Amino acid sequence: MSIARALSNALSGLAATARGTETIAANVANVMTPGYARREVALSTQVLDAGSGGVRIDGVRRMVNDALLSETRIALAARSEGDTLAAFFNQVEDAVGLPGDAGAISTALTQFESALIAASVRPDEDLRLANVVETAASLADRLNAASSTVQDARTQADISIGRQVMTLQTALEQVADLNRQIASFSSGGQDISALHDERQAVVDRIAEIVPMRSIPRDFDRIALFTAEGAVLLDGLEPARLSFAPVGVLTPGMQVGSGGVSGLIFNGDELSGETLRLFTGGSLGAAFAIRDSHAPQVQMELDALAHDLYRRFSDPAVDPSLASGQPGLFTDDGLAAAPPPALGLAGTIKINLAVLPDSGGALWRLRSGLQAGVPGPVGDGDLIVRLAQALNSVQAVAAPGPFTGRHDASGLAADLEARVASRRLSAEAEATRQGVRAANLSERLMAEGVDTDGEMQRLLQYEQAYAANARVIQAIDDMMNAILKV
Template identity: 30%
Template sequence: MSLSVALQVAQSALSARQTQMATVSRNVAGAQDAGYTRKSVMLSTVTSSSGQPGGVRVDGISRTTDAGLYATLLRSTSVGTAQQALLDGLTTMATTVGDTELELSPAAQLGVLKTALQTAASDPNDTILAQDLLSAARDMALSLNQASETVQGVRADADAAIADSVDQINKLLGQLEALNSVIVRGTQSGADVTDALDSRDQVLLSLSEEIGITTLSQGDGGVAVYTDSGVTLFETTARPVTFAATNTFTASTVGAAVYIDGVPVIGDNAVMPISSGRLSGLAMLRDEAAPTYQSQLDEIARGLIEAFAEADQTAVNPDQAGLFTWSGGPAVPATATLSVGLASDIRINANADPDQGGDLDLLRDGGISDPLDPNYDYNPADNAGFSARLQELLEKLEAPMVFDSTVELDPTDSLSGFSASSVSWMEARRQTVTDNLEVQSVIVARTAESLGNETGVNIDEEMTRLLELERAYAAAAKLISAVDNMLDDLLSAAR
């Protein structure tokens, strides 16, 4: 090897070691940064035209990645955030259930109503007991009104959160577009784009929290992003995500759809519905879980109106709403048919409420539906000890009824059993989602840990590598010094 070649080898080694040490220092500095991946220098051997080695060349900076673990992290993050959004809403709705011993749920209030009926039936002429029965009925109707209000509040909050999620998705897609452009241009020009790649991965991870995604790497260094249902979110440019929030929710309100580039992905008309991400969880809450629970409350309300309805004692006219009525009264809602929003509409009949000009004795005698129509009077003799009507009402609360079959409960249960089943449905649904969330949380934590171990920075390893590079740097410096000495000797000999 000639002295010029030796000097070239030493100089290239010195330059390469400088770049490697700078990269190690960069790793140490970024070790605690979220999403930072370990960087390393790519080297290749330089050869002369004659095939002899002539040193090393820095070909660029690479980063450590694990595509499989990263894809798993994106997927598990999306599933976890969907479950969390759903659980938060279910927990709020569960406040309508509470502790049944605290008499917060419709089922507990129904128990109080039954007790008041039994007590009133034991002494039908007692005005105080009749007032207690009326108060229990009023509380029963109020519990359904408030539960319905809570459910619709949950739906409204979910709708507002959907709007926030859509805004965040659009913001992240804008960041993704900017970073992707930097990466594509840098890849084409041979610039170091590893930091931009780290930033893009972090944007994609944040995006996966909002909506389930899959990614596809492209040959120019760019990436294409699709929803978990296959709708294009990003390919060269970001696709617009649009949503029109609904200001007020009632039981009959249908939540608006979210569109990605004109394709609906949540809502009743979604042709390619997403299945994970916060957006999906909020949609499940707004459009499935909350409406189902609302329907159960509506059926409890209908069951109450039906159970307390009064029959024409001459069997000529139809049944009419008795102690419990609604805006459609005095008619009774259709049997076994869901009346949407009835839980928010049910109330006690003013004809039995002294505060509204009614008569407490109608609780005992019947005729609440129309005090002026004697055909609905169960006690025409006005016997003070008449208890048959109150006993009949007690029996109806425990008698089998036919409920709407779409509310995910037994459609042939008693009103008491149906109300208790609604409580069980809520708690079972919440427990299932809690269990799913715990599983996903473990998967996310383990995957993130494994990915960190694979791609993150180990300070001890980097410091060891730095010591090795320092020794290699010193060796290259010694080689240059030796060549310099040889050149001096040659010059001295030539004089």
């Protein structure tokens, strides 16, 4: 080997070690940077005139396990969905309450029942009659508050959908722009690893909103599809997504009945079953809360409210009432609509006829809600019938979410059991998906930057640097010796 070739080999080795140490420094510095992928210098043997010509730097490779990254993104979307639904069902359970809770609907119902029993023993005591009115009003207030919580959750879900769609559209445009930059720079032979990192971070943000898969395309571009097959980006133009939040939702505003917006996808409105293309992430969870889970809870609250209304508006219980007239409970002062009576839980109120502050009188609890004159103060028959109506086992009015025969307490217990069961199921699913996402994320991190491994590679580069430096030093010594001769 000639001195010139030996010097060329050594210099190429020094250049390779210098590039390698730069890569290690970048890896260690970005060990916690989202979207960053470990770099390795790609080297190959350089051949000159059919002989060894040292080492050639072919570029810097990003070390990414694409299959693991894809599964991690799916898991992160599932975790986001699980967390969103678990938070909603916890909120609903807090509003409805559990048996024994001070603020539970069943507790308010029990207190109302106790007040009726106490008043039936001494119907002449206005204090006991006032307690009946107070506990009945408290029960109505609990139903109002629970209904308000459900509709607030629907409204917040609707607002969240709008924010997420805007974020999704912006992120897709960013990926499309990065696709253009990567394709342009890669053709010029430039290092585009940083652009790949940025694109991966943007795609990771998209993946929490909707589960998606990334498919490689020519010129280092990628295409994005939802897990159910909707094309988000394939080429340089992303899909067009938009959504118009309603602002405030009411129980009557449901999918198919108008007033509720769907997701606009490339000019087509998706709602109901057609939204399955976007299920699985936080966006799908928000749609499910707004269009399915919250309306279901509202229907159950309305059914419980209508059951109370029906029990006390029966002329057989209170003969002073004409058919169709409201009894102790009203729909904001009016007669309630027949089942499903959407929104009744939010508008159920005490009949003003028994509220002294509103021109009513307590004696109507003894004599009848529509009685013209007070009857005997010791007559507690009506109050007894009111208590019996509350405890009587009756068939639940159809149509509605409940079936079978219940007393009022049994129906409330059924509602609370359903809410608690959904909360437990949602939390269990959120925990399962959280563990899966954490495990996959840890595996992905393990395949990323390992500082111990980077230090070992740095030692190898140092040894290679020293070896190449010794070759150059030896050549220098040889040249000096030749020149002295």
